[in-house]
Amino acid sequence: MKTLKIAIIAATLTLGAAPAAIAEVAASATLSSSYLWRGHDLGNGDAALSADVVYSSGGFSGGLWLSSGDASSTEYDLFLGYGGSVGDISYSVGYATYSYPKGTANTKPGDLAEYSYSVGYGPASVTIFDDVDSSYTYTAYGYDAGDFGFTYGEHDGGSDNLSHLDVSYAVNDSLSITMSTVLDSDDTSDDAETTFVASYSLPF
Numbered sequence: 001m002k003t004l005k006i007a008i009i010a011a012t013l014t015l016g017a018a019p020a021a022i023a024e025v026a027a028s029a030t031l032s033s034s035y036l037w038r039g040h041d042l043g044n045g046d047a048a049l050s051a052d053v054v055y056s057s058g059g060f061s062g063g064l065w066l067s068s069g070d071a072s073s074t075e076y077d078l079f080l081g082y083g084g085s086v087g088d089i090s091y092s093v094g095y096a097t098y099s100y101p102k103g104t105a106n107t108k109p110g111d112l113a114e115y116s117y118s119v120g121y122g123p124a125s126v127t128i129f130d131d132v133d134s135s136y137t138y139t140a141y142g143y144d145a146g147d148f149g150f151t152y153g154e155h156d157g158g159s160d161n162l163s164h165l166d167v168s169y170a171v172n173d174s175l176s177i178t179m180s181t182v183l184d185s186d187d188t189s190d191d192a193e194t195t196f197v198a199s200y201s202l203p204f
Contacts, residue, residue, distance in 0.1 A: 023057040027204040035070050036197045038138055038153055039164030039180055042070035059084045073103035081116075090120040131157075147171075160187040175200050 029051040035043030048070075054063035065077040076099050083092030097113040100106065118127035123144040130137050136157040143150045149168040155161055162185040168178040175198070182193045 023055065025053065025055050027051070027053045028201055029204070030199055030201040032197055032199040034195065034197050035067070036166075036178065036180055036195060037070075038140075038155065039162050039166070039182055041195050044071045046071070069100070069102075073100040073105055075100050078109055083118075088121055090118075090125075092116075092118045094118075160185045162187070174202060 029049070032048045032050070034041050034045050035048040048068050050065065050067040052063055052065045054061055056062075059082050060080075061082075062080040063078075065079065067075045067077075069075045077096055078099075079094060079096040081092055081094035083090065085091070094116040095113065096116070097109045097111075098107070099109050099111070101108070113132040115130045115132065116127060117130070118125060120126075120142075125140075125142045127140045127142070128137060129139075134157065136155070138158075139154050139156070141152045147170045149166075149170075151166040151168075152163070153166070154163045163183045164180055165183055166178055166180045168176055170176045178197045178199070180195045180197065
């Protein structure tokens with residue numbers, strides 16, 4: 001699953017004490033049964049392999065996300081973010097650019113980019129993704145309950161103004177299963193479409 005597509009890798013900032021400026025580099029690889037992105041199966045049911053490298057220090061983070069891609073091209077994303085918390089309220093801001101070097105898209109870093117803004121309270125969160133060059137936005141409302149995660153997402157200004165509900169279950173630290181259901185869409189072919197995705201991730 002394209003988890004890093006959200007472009008936010010937030011670190012916790014404890015107020016009242018200086019954050020530890022310890023730099024860390026983390027990497028992982030994920031194999032998913034399909035390329036699920038914001039309610040859309042971009043790979044038309046094909047499996048997707050992705051990997052990421054993330055550098056973080058204090059509340060800042062940045063990194064690279066690579067993927068075998070959707071039905072049209074391979075993909076690599078670059079992202080930057082900053083996150084922290086005030087009491088029980090967490091926040092983060094980010095920037096990501098998405099590149100598709102093959103196929104008809106043939107985009108390079110900066111051609112497709114988004115800003116993101118997120119706020120959370122306990123297990124609940126709201127994240128807004130704002131396209132840099134258009135009026136398109138995507139808003140995700142999330143809630144975590146133990147091993148289950150729930151996300152309601154809305155596209156605004158896209159090709160279909162789709163809304164969807166994702167229900168995820170973490171089988172263990174590596175394996176997760178997600179059911180994504182289209183709730184509403186301007187494209188009638190999307191109506192009541194449900195996708196199941198299994199993802200297996202391993203840290204390096």
